[in-house]
Amino acid sequence: MDHFARLGLPAALDLELAQLDRAYFARQRLWHPDRFVGRPAEERARASIEAAALNDAYRTLKDPVDRAVYLATLKGVELPGDGKTIDDPDLLMEAMEAREALHEATTVDEVEVLAGRARKDVEAALGGLASLLLQDDKPAIRKTLLRLRYLDKFAEEARARRMNIQRPRP
Amino acid sequence: MTLLEIHEPGETPLPHAGEGSLAVGIDLGTTNSVVAIAREGKPAALHDEAGRALVPSVVAYPAAGGVLVGEEARILESQEPRNVVASIKRLMGRGAADLHAVAGVLPYEIAPGGGPTDMVKLLIGGKARSPVEISAEILKALRARAEAALEKPIERAVITVPAYFDDAARTATRDAARVAGLEVLRLVNEPTAAALAYGLDKGSEGLYAVYDLGGGTFDFSLLRLEKGVFQVLATGGDTALGGDDFDRAIAERMLAERRTDGLADQVDEAAVKAALALGRQIKEQLSDRDQASGRLEIAGVPSFHTLERAAFEAMIEAYVARTIDIARSVLADAGMSAGEIEGVVLVGGSTRVPQVRAAVAAMGGKPPLSDIDPDEVVALGAALQAEALTGGGDTLLLDVTPLSLGLETMGGIVEKIVPRNTPIPVQLAQEFTTYQDGQAAMAIHVVQGEREMVADCRSLARFELLGIPPMTAGAARIRVMFAVDADGLLTVSAEERTTGVAQRVEVKPSYGLSHDDMADMLYDSLDNAEADMTLRLLTEARVEARRNLLALEAALARDGELLSAEERGALDAGRARLEAALSGDDREAINAAAEALEMLSKPFAERRMDRGIRDALSGLSVSELETRVGE
Numbered sequence: 001m002d003h004f005a006r007l008g009l010p011a012a013l014d015l016e017l018a019q020l021d022r023a024y025f026a027r028q029r030l031w032h033p034d035r036f037v038g039r040p041a042e043e044r045a046r047a048s049i050e051a052a053a054l055n056d057a058y059r060t061l062k063d064p065v066d067r068a069v070y071l072a073t074l075k076g077v078e079l080p081g082d083g084k085t086i087d088d089p090d091l092l093m094e095a096m097e098a099r100e101a102l103h104e105a106t107t108v109d110e111v112e113v114l115a116g117r118a119r120k121d122v123e124a125a126l127g128g129l130a131s132l133l134l135q136d137d138k139p140a141i142r143k144t145l146l147r148l149r150y151l152d153k154f155a156e157e158a159r160a161r162r163m164n165i166q167r168p169r170p
Numbered sequence: 171m172t173l174l175e176i177h178e179p180g181e182t183p184l185p186h187a188g189e190g191s192l193a194v195g196i197d198l199g200t201t202n203s204v205v206a207i208a209r210e211g212k213p214a215a216l217h218d219e220a221g222r223a224l225v226p227s228v229v230a231y232p233a234a235g236g237v238l239v240g241e242e243a244r245i246l247e248s249q250e251p252r253n254v255v256a257s258i259k260r261l262m263g264r265g266a267a268d269l270h271a272v273a274g275v276l277p278y279e280i281a282p283g284g285g286p287t288d289m290v291k292l293l294i295g296g297k298a299r300s301p302v303e304i305s306a307e308i309l310k311a312l313r314a315r316a317e318a319a320l321e322k323p324i325e326r327a328v329i330t331v332p333a334y335f336d337d338a339a340r341t342a343t344r345d346a347a348r349v350a351g352l353e354v355l356r357l358v359n360e361p362t363a364a365a366l367a368y369g370l371d372k373g374s375e376g377l378y379a380v381y382d383l384g385g386g387t388f389d390f391s392l393l394r395l396e397k398g399v400f401q402v403l404a405t406g407g408d409t410a411l412g413g414d415d416f417d418r419a420i421a422e423r424m425l426a427e428r429r430t431d432g433l434a435d436q437v438d439e440a441a442v443k444a445a446l447a448l449g450r451q452i453k454e455q456l457s458d459r460d461q462a463s464g465r466l467e468i469a470g471v472p473s474f475h476t477l478e479r480a481a482f483e484a485m486i487e488a489y490v491a492r493t494i495d496i497a498r499s500v501l502a503d504a505g506m507s508a509g510e511i512e513g514v515v516l517v518g519g520s521t522r523v524p525q526v527r528a529a530v531a532a533m534g535g536k537p538p539l540s541d542i543d544p545d546e547v548v549a550l551g552a553a554l555q556a557e558a559l560t561g562g563g564d565t566l567l568l569d570v571t572p573l574s575l576g577l578e579t580m581g582g583i584v585e586k587i588v589p590r591n592t593p594i595p596v597q598l599a600q601e602f603t604t605y606q607d608g609q610a611a612m613a614i615h616v617v618q619g620e621r622e623m624v625a626d627c628r629s630l631a632r633f634e635l636l637g638i639p640p641m642t643a644g645a646a647r648i649r650v651m652f653a654v655d656a657d658g659l660l661t662v663s664a665e666e667r668t669t670g671v672a673q674r675v676e677v678k679p680s681y682g683l684s685h686d687d688m689a690d691m692l693y694d695s696l697d698n699a700e701a702d703m704t705l706r707l708l709t710e711a712r713v714e715a716r717r718n719l720l721a722l723e724a725a726l727a728r729d730g731e732l733l734s735a736e737e738r739g740a741l742d743a744g745r746a747r748l749e750a751a752l753s754g755d756d757r758e759a760i761n762a763a764a765e766a767l768e769m770l771s772k773p774f775a776e777r778r779m780d781r782g783i784r785d786a787l788s789g790l791s792v793s794e795l796e797t798r799v800g801e
Contacts, residue, residue: 025399025401056596
């Protein structure tokens, strides 16, 4: 069962978060291990597997980039595994320059500017993805998703950088 | 596959929902512990005879023998410092290698022996004791308190742990409960428990934060409350930051002042403990005063120390600032800003420090919530969850993993499999491949932490997947599956997908207990089992006897005229004898008196039954009679 079906939602890029929450909570009410305390072991194991699958589905669909990647995979777009090297020279250049800028940032504000720019880029890329999916332009979808994944990673690095700039532990 | 029946939420039939199976909530704290019970959604902390809810998390093994826990143990601290342990929670699941991080705070002697990967043992009262068995003593004391207060055997509990507790510390906590004879229904994160106590009480909705600064740990969690669902969005913290650091800062200052005054102290365990104890007193006084002072005596040489609140605040500023930094990064993790928080719940005794409250208020822009006693709130929440788990409550608690879990890959780099703040339970898998042609085995090294390099993360377990058939490098498909259960405990399995060679391990944390250790501890607790069992039987006998006395009293009030004066006299004498036996601790005497009273009251019971039947039958029509009988 795919993540959308598991939560009873249409397989689409746009997803109302409140609707996702409702679907997820309703199913976890049935399957969460807390509902199975004192039940036979096999029932508990089954509930645990189902609750874990629901958590996986929820976590994947909640994040717009993860959801886009997942939906594209369902539609047959093949992506290299996470953490693999980037094979798009434009993206490679963009990533190198951004990382350099992040490395040189010495204040929280400078990091914030870079992170803010990355957030805008994510929104723009997601906006363009909807029509690409409609056209089923697989190479373009793939290119966009790889860029989104990189931007996601960059946001994480920016957070780490900000923490490093802030006070270390006493 | 057979289909499972699913019950309507809240209607799950209970396994042993009988009277005798109450489950308690336990906050096993660094400084203090609390046990609480919830009934019909109303939680209450259980007090001792003196009305105290807090049990100091202090264990003493007096030279005279036996074990003391709580206030009694604390009293012994100054007289027999080497036989008393406090703040043992800081060492739960820790190995000797971790000790330098906390060594300054814990003036204990480490037991010799034990490899670098074994859980540390302390030399207390001349014997090597592990943090698990010391914690078990605290749990036993809490259990005894609950059994005395509720007059029922207690075998099940929800125990809270800091959200930031790693796998080793969680496992150690479960082991301690086992040694204390408690089945853990669920390990619940402390901040989540606190939110539960607030949420159920107030029916709140929206985004809430829990700022939990205890004696030894700091946790900050973000939760969303919505229609009975408690969803933890993100959590973060520091396992070695808390009010003990404040005490230590004051203690170090006082010791320095003595040096300046030319006192040549031999700073031994007793001196450090005395300074820490005075440091704690001064800190507590400064919560509602601008200045505090005290007298420190080391080896019979006294000194007097005064501390202004402003100076104290300067000393702890860096610690407080760090908690706010952590809080901000947790907010960033969840993609939220401080302005979106409806309220911040304060937990832990250290949140009584005015400077801490001010810092939290400044961050959230609102005064923090503190109307539930911060020392009890966690136990109250745990009690509510214990009731929900045994009584099928409608609340749903959705928690997350506090730390990322991953594997070591080539070059000592960590590949994260389960990122932090992933909702649990969770099962996530990733495929790896071989590095060399014909590679027949793969070393799986499981680590926990946020850093990129294995060396900077915490090692949880190592195992080898053996029997991989010869293939060229990169051809094998090894699927490694991480499963984290609802208690936050990890199981890792690995499988070669092209051939189906599988291996599954329960992750035994490197610093966890060996089976021998566990066996020793269970053995030790068997030594005490007789005493425990005696107490259990005595409690049961008392409960039974009291119940019978009450029933007899009620019967006498209603049908007393059925007895002659002589019979009544004999019965009253029997009651008095049982009351006298109940005031003592002799179970045999209680049982004998109860049996004698039962013999005495038998004719009375028979006469009452006869009268009952006569009354029921007199003047009733047949149909009324049928109705009556059916009742």
